[in-house]
Amino acid sequence: MPNNPPPIDGARVLADLNTLRGIGTYRTGVHKPTFSDAHMGSLRWLAERLPEAGLAAEVDGIGNVVGTSAKPGPKLLAGSHLESQNFAGWLDGPLGVVYALEAARVINPDATIRGAVEVASWCDEEGHFGHFLGSRSYVGALTEADIDAARDRNSDRTMREALASAGLAGRPRVTAERGRHVGYLEAHIEQGETLESADLSIGVVTSIVGIWQYRIVFTGEQNHAGTTRMAIRKDAGLAMSRFCVAVDESFPKLSGPRTVWTTGRMTLDPGAPSIIPGRAEMLFQIRDDDAGVIARLEQHLRALAADVTAQGGCVVEVERIRTGTPARMDAGFQDAIEAAARDLAGGKSLRMPSGAGHDAQVLATIMPAGMLFVPSIGGISHHWHENTADADIVTGAAVFVDACLRLLASTS
Numbered sequence: 001m002p003n004n005p006p007p008i009d010g011a012r013v014l015a016d017l018n019t020l021r022g023i024g025t026y027r028t029g030v031h032k033p034t035f036s037d038a039h040m041g042s043l044r045w046l047a048e049r050l051p052e053a054g055l056a057a058e059v060d061g062i063g064n065v066v067g068t069s070a071k072p073g074p075k076l077l078a079g080s081h082l083e084s085q086n087f088a089g090w091l092d093g094p095l096g097v098v099y100a101l102e103a104a105r106v107i108n109p110d111a112t113i114r115g116a117v118e119v120a121s122w123c124d125e126e127g128h129f130g131h132f133l134g135s136r137s138y139v140g141a142l143t144e145a146d147i148d149a150a151r152d153r154n155s156d157r158t159m160r161e162a163l164a165s166a167g168l169a170g171r172p173r174v175t176a177e178r179g180r181h182v183g184y185l186e187a188h189i190e191q192g193e194t195l196e197s198a199d200l201s202i203g204v205v206t207s208i209v210g211i212w213q214y215r216i217v218f219t220g221e222q223n224h225a226g227t228t229r230m231a232i233r234k235d236a237g238l239a240m241s242r243f244c245v246a247v248d249e250s251f252p253k254l255s256g257p258r259t260v261w262t263t264g265r266m267t268l269d270p271g272a273p274s275i276i277p278g279r280a281e282m283l284f285q286i287r288d289d290d291a292g293v294i295a296r297l298e299q300h301l302r303a304l305a306a307d308v309t310a311q312g313g314c315v316v317e318v319e320r321i322r323t324g325t326p327a328r329m330d331a332g333f334q335d336a337i338e339a340a341a342r343d344l345a346g347g348k349s350l351r352m353p354s355g356a357g358h359d360a361q362v363l364a365t366i367m368p369a370g371m372l373f374v375p376s377i378g379g380i381s382h383h384w385h386e387n388t389a390d391a392d393i394v395t396g397a398a399v400f401v402d403a404c405l406r407l408l409a410s411t412s
């Protein structure tokens with residue numbers, strides 16, 4: 001650990017974040033879906049910045065931006081993502097990318113510091129086309145067939161069409177060189193209210209939840225809303241509503257202390273006021289950092305579906321469309337973040353699990369990984385009101401860079 005580590009440039013960090021906020025602005029946030037012009041403009045912005053940190057930049061065939069260093073010594077990989085949820089916040093993703101860029105700009109040019117920080121932006125963390133497609137591509141867990149099957153959830157465009165219109169089709173995909181990095185460090189906004197409500201500055205992430213997602217389809221009988229007697233209806237919309245009430249009543253008895261479940265989308269077909277819906281569909285998600293809890297709740301979900309089907313009205317089918325392995329963050333990385341927070345954040349840190357999924361859980365499958373959080377005002381995220389105080393952003397950047405220095409110095 002260098003005696004007098006180089007200072008970060010907090011004003012530069014804030015300026016870079018506000019520059020990215022200005023690409024794809026939506027109210028006080030951004031609308032930057034994967035492969036949108038705003039997303040591609042943000043990738044270009046990052047690729048143009050990386051040489052300032054002595055990094056050779058590549059925008060690869062899946063839309064990852066990867067900056068590599070020729071500096072001798074240990075390498076630490078750092079980054080996050082630059083696309084956003086639809087009509088959402090300006091910091092979810094860019095905060096981690098700009099912190100990684102700042103660490104690289106401060107550390108890499110300094111010949112007195114051994115090693116370098118390499119910077120990445122992972123494509124489609126927000127799942128417009130799939131889940132963690134960019135970071136899964138980098139760790140070698142994404143096949144060409146996966147890309148063939150991926151479609152834009154906002155339209156019906158295939159990923160292949162989107163890659164072509166983004167000018168990325170045919171480019172090679174960059175994959176991790178095993179053993180190159182001492183590990184991966186990601187900074188992110190907390191997206192919850194734990195840090196703010198405890199007046200803390202830094203979250204030291206201990207684990208990241210697994211996200212399991214389901215498409216649940218209810219098939220009844222479409223019919224006339226006026227002439228069909230109530231006693232003989234097979235109303236798919238009503239069956240879906242009853243199913244959700246049954247989930248809400250039974251899940252708390254089976255869940256873990258931090259399990260969450262969400263119905264993020266419901267559709268009724270044909271969706272007309274004078275037609276009894278013959279089909280209903282919901283997208284349902286379970287998250288926990290214990291895969292056993294998720295498996296237990298999935299089993300119960302399927303049993304509830306079988307019960308509704310057995311009642312004879314509508315047929316209910318449950319399709320699992322996404323699984324995710326919970327990840328434990330590396331103990332050494334947690335210690336480095338906590339030590340940096342002790343020196344630069346008055347020790348105002350807390351070890352805590354992440355209720356959001358992050359690319360770090362994918363990188364953790366091939367290298368040690370760690371995450372740090374900064375507070376979210378009001379705990380709001382995935383909304384254009386998402387925000388973090390400038391002072392917390394700058395403190396977080398200083399802690400992040402100091403943790404990078406500790407991790408590089410701790411490598412023999």
Ligand code: HGY
Nearest residue numbers: 125126355356357358
């Ligand atoms: O949904 C998530 O956990 C992440 O913010 N995309």
Ligand code: MN
Nearest residue numbers: 081092093125
């Ligand atoms: Mn994110």
Ligand code: MN
Nearest residue numbers: 085092126382
């Ligand atoms: Mn997000």
